[in-house]
Amino acid sequence: MTNTIAYQYILSSNLIVDAIYECSPNNQLSGEPISKLLPGSGNMGGFRISGRGHKKNWVVLFSTGEDKDWPDSLDIYSGQFIYYGDNKTPGHEIHQTSAGGNKLLRSAFEQLHQDENRRCDIPPFFLFKKSPTANGARSVQFKGLAVPGYPGLSSTEDLVAVWKSTDGQRFQNYRAIFTVLDASVISREWINDLASGNPLSENAPKAWRDWVVSGKSLPLRAEATTVIRSAEEQTPDTSLKHDVLNTVWEFFKETPLEFEKFAARIYQMMDQRVIIDEITRGVVDGGRDAVGRYLLGLPSDPVYAEFSLEAKCYRPPLNGQSPNTVGVKEVSRLISRIRHRQFGILVTTSLIARQAYEEVREDRHPIIFISGRDIAEILIKNGFNSVDKVNSFLYKEFKI
Known part of the structure; x- marks a missing residue:
């Protein structure tokens, strides 16, 4: 079970990667846990900046995971974190935000690339996501210590201004890429040192000190202990993903042959190096x-x-219905058709049954599974993040 820290202990607690920190029992804003874990950070907003003047003590990046237009994401296998800035409505220049988040992003990435001696001026970034528990709707989960940039990315790739449009109005926001450092625990002593303006104290995590000194970031990469996804992991976990998948299912359930064309398109959306012949x-x-x-x-x-x-356009696990899962027979059929040095992809609106999943992974067959939840996430990542947008896309490309 996930390590959960009760509210009465968080004032003295370390920050532990993936631990959940509960809010006060009354769920009031004053009992929001981040402001207690990192005093001076405030208790609202995606950007929470501690410290005055040019040099900041630290920055909290908080994500609800529910913003369909600006989907922050953490790849736990590579340690790469994508975070969107705070200019999320039309009518403002990209840096004219009340919290000053985009100005801070610009400054941090400029310091990263323009002068190697200025890394010491870049504050540590602490990542949190919304993680309600039975004991608190404002509970959060700590996702790690991050620094701007990622190994192998240039200055033109790690901070990019992207355009969006809302109600016919265009505006820009930042897409920033961070490295989550290999630091599993952030000590309370280092947090106190940061508040005193001493980021390179003996209490600083080694990965942080090494990055400041050398510029080389060591990502926190987590190799999967299992590659067999459960039914829950293949099922939409938000209402938006549920609605997106349901829209796809309703569109294709009477015309499964058209779903084949859609399945190929989904795989292309997942990776631009895919060519459908x-x-x-x-x-x-x-x-x-x-x-x-x-x-x-x-x-x-x-x-x-x-x-x-x-x-396989099969009934997904939606609206209380039992799914029609993809089993051993269907997977074996695909495996039997793969020649030497080829691989296979199976795309379904439903789930891969556990037995079929286990046999493929244990025998090391080169099969990629794209299940219902994956379909929804791929569509959302590519900008089809509402029922109307998904319907428009489907009718445009796949209507008979």
């Missing part, structure tokens, strides 16, 4: 609904891996 629907396809190639080499010197894709 043929949709094989309507013919004797030998167990393959689409075939294509995946670009491994450089565009000027391409090397391709061939793949076969199979699509």
Whole structure:
């Protein structure tokens, strides 16, 4: 079970990666836990900046995980964190925000790239996400200590101003990429040192000191202990993902052949290196609904891996209904059609049954599973983040 720190203990608690910190029992704003864990951070907003003047003590980046237009995301396997700035409504220049978050992002990334001696002026970033518990609707989960940038990314890639439009009005916001450092515990002593203006004290995490001194960040990479996703992990976990998947299911449930074309499109959305050569629907396809190639080499010197894709438009686990899961028979059919040096993709609106999942992973078959929750997340990530947008996309590209 996830480590949960009760409210009465958080004033003296360390920050532990993935621990949940409960709010006060009355769920009042004054009992919000971040302001107690990191005094001076405030108790509202996505950006919570501690310290006055040019040099800040620290910055809290808080994400609810529920903003469909600006989907912050943490890749726990690579340690890369994507966070969107605070200019989220039209009518303002990108840096004209009340919290000053975008100005701070610009300053931090400029210091990162323009002068290596200024890394000591960049504050540590503490990441939190909303994580309600039975004992508190304002509870949060600590996701790690972060620094701007990511290994291998240039100054033109790690902080980018992106355009959005709302009600016909255009505006910009930042998309910032951070590295979550390999620091599992942030001690209360270091937090006190930061508040005193001493970030490089003996209590500082080694990964932080190394980054300040050398500029080399060591990401917190977490290798999966299991690659067999449960039914829960394949099921939409938010109301938006539920609605998006339900829209897809309702659109294709009477025309499953059209779903094959959609399944190929979803895989392309997941990775721009995917090339679909043929949709094989309507013919004797030998167990393959689409075939294509995946670009491994450089565009000027391409090397391709061939793949076969199979699509299953099955009833998803929505609206209280039991799903029609993809089982061993369907997966075995795809495996039997894969030739040497090929891989397979199975796309379904439903779930992969545990037995089928286990057999594929234990026997190391090169099969990629894209289930219902994945479909919803891929669509949302590509900007189809409402029922109306999903419907418009489906009618435009797949209406018979």
